[in-house]
Amino acid sequence: MNTETTVHDYFNRPLRDLRISVTDRCNFRCTYCMPAEIFGPDYPFLKRDELLSFEELERLTKIFVHSLGVQKIRITGGEPLMRRDLTELIRRIKKIHGVEDIAMTTNGSLLPKYAKGLKEAGLKRVSISLDSLKDEIFGKINGRGVSVQTVLEGIDAASKAGLQVKINMVVKKGMNDSEIIPMAKFFREKGHILRFIEFMDVGNTNQWKLDDVVPKKQIIEDINKIMPLEPIDPNYTGEVASRYRYVGSDVEIGVISSVSDAFCSTCNRARLSASGMLYTCLFASKGHDIKSPLRSDLTDEQLTTLLQDIWNGRKDRYSEERSVVGKNRKKIEMSHIGG
Numbered sequence: 001m002n003t004e005t006t007v008h009d010y011f012n013r014p015l016r017d018l019r020i021s022v023t024d025r026c027n028f029r030c031t032y033c034m035p036a037e038i039f040g041p042d043y044p045f046l047k048r049d050e051l052l053s054f055e056e057l058e059r060l061t062k063i064f065v066h067s068l069g070v071q072k073i074r075i076t077g078g079e080p081l082m083r084r085d086l087t088e089l090i091r092r093i094k095k096i097h098g099v100e101d102i103a104m105t106t107n108g109s110l111l112p113k114y115a116k117g118l119k120e121a122g123l124k125r126v127s128i129s130l131d132s133l134k135d136e137i138f139g140k141i142n143g144r145g146v147s148v149q150t151v152l153e154g155i156d157a158a159s160k161a162g163l164q165v166k167i168n169m170v171v172k173k174g175m176n177d178s179e180i181i182p183m184a185k186f187f188r189e190k191g192h193i194l195r196f197i198e199f200m201d202v203g204n205t206n207q208w209k210l211d212d213v214v215p216k217k218q219i220i221e222d223i224n225k226i227m228p229l230e231p232i233d234p235n236y237t238g239e240v241a242s243r244y245r246y247v248g249s250d251v252e253i254g255v256i257s258s259v260s261d262a263f264c265s266t267c268n269r270a271r272l273s274a275s276g277m278l279y280t281c282l283f284a285s286k287g288h289d290i291k292s293p294l295r296s297d298l299t300d301e302q303l304t305t306l307l308q309d310i311w312n313g314r315k316d317r318y319s320e321e322r323s324v325v326g327k328n329r330k331k332i333e334m335s336h337i338g339g
């Protein structure tokens with residue numbers, strides 16, 4: 001690890017993880033992320049020239065890795081596989097010296113087409129989102145009637161291509177909490193790590209209520225009653241999921257408890273939107289425009305200073321302050337910031 005280049009924020013948290021959103025578009029309309037009533041046919045999605053180009057993303061990533069201490073890159077969206085030639089971006093990032101890990105979060109629907117090429121380009125891991133094993137529940141959640149089988153085929157294609165696979169399930173009370181146990185059993189059998197994500201108040205359009213959150217404690221208790229679990233240590237500082245293993249097996253699950261058990265004190269992630277805004281928190285109300293300076297004649301050194309200053313001044317810890325500041329805050333939508 002190159003500690004000389006590491007930047008630290010106001011609370012002494014380093015920057016290690018850069019999440020790059022490559023598009024704000026998606027072929028799903030998940031109710032908790034891009035509700036169809038709001039993200040309809042007239043929604044003003046970004047135009048091509050408003051997106052950061054692959055050249056711009058490569059230049060920025062180099063600066064983040066070589067001069068700010070970033071080690072991990074995660075590609076997200078919108079649905080990242082809707083961005084044309086995405087494998088080309090993976091190939092470029094893979095070549096950057098110092099990138100230790102390249103992962104992607106995807107809804108899985110386009111993986112049968114792209115998994116092999118992504119692996120060949122250097123992608124290591126995919127987190128595939130799936131919230132239910134029942135078509136009637138899943139079709140409603142994804143807002144497009146997409147079948148469970150479509151995503152299962154994506155999961156299989158990713159495994160076959162040699163990508164490490166994790167499954168993400170957002171849990172919302174009354175929506176899919178009845179699916180916690182069936183999903184746990186299914187993915188235990190398949191041997192994939194399933195991660196339960198507490199429904200979060202990202203953005204302002206998803207009608208979030210605290211009552212809709214199924215807290216980590218309950219998820220673990222419910223599974224433990226049927227399939228005993230034991231906690232395991234985090235893989236590294238700043239890992240967002242609390243890990244558990246099924247007793248007597250080597251299959252794990254994780255729970256991402258942004259609401260019931262905040263982990264801001266170790267948060268080392270920055271998020272770059274497809275339009276070139278940098279956010280230092282998932283719940284940020286405003287970002288920092290990086291596209292304009294990138295498209296001006298600033299040198300790499302000047303851009304580095306700009307980015308260092310942003311991280312140095314970071315004071316975000318929204319999940320720890322939610323109950324006080326949460327209610328009326330204007331926040332960036334999940335499909336823009338990328339999760």
Ligand code: SAM
Pocket residue numbers: 026032033076077078079080105106107127128129168169170197198199200201202206334335338339
């Ligand atoms: N389209 C890709 C996908 O769905 O995996 C990548 C982008 S999506 C915004 C990233 C992750 O955020 C997904 O796992 C999704 O389920 C999760 N997510 C979206 N809205 C959420 C919310 N309100 N609370 C918790 N997780 C959410």
Ligand code: SF4
Pocket residue numbers: 026027028029030033034077078079107129334335
């Ligand atoms: Fe699309 Fe992912 Fe948001 Fe669902 S969670 S609407 S798949 S970006």
Ligand code: SF4
Pocket residue numbers: 258263264265267268280281282283316317318319320
């Ligand atoms: Fe990081 Fe913000 Fe989430 Fe806290 S609320 S863990 S600072 S992204």
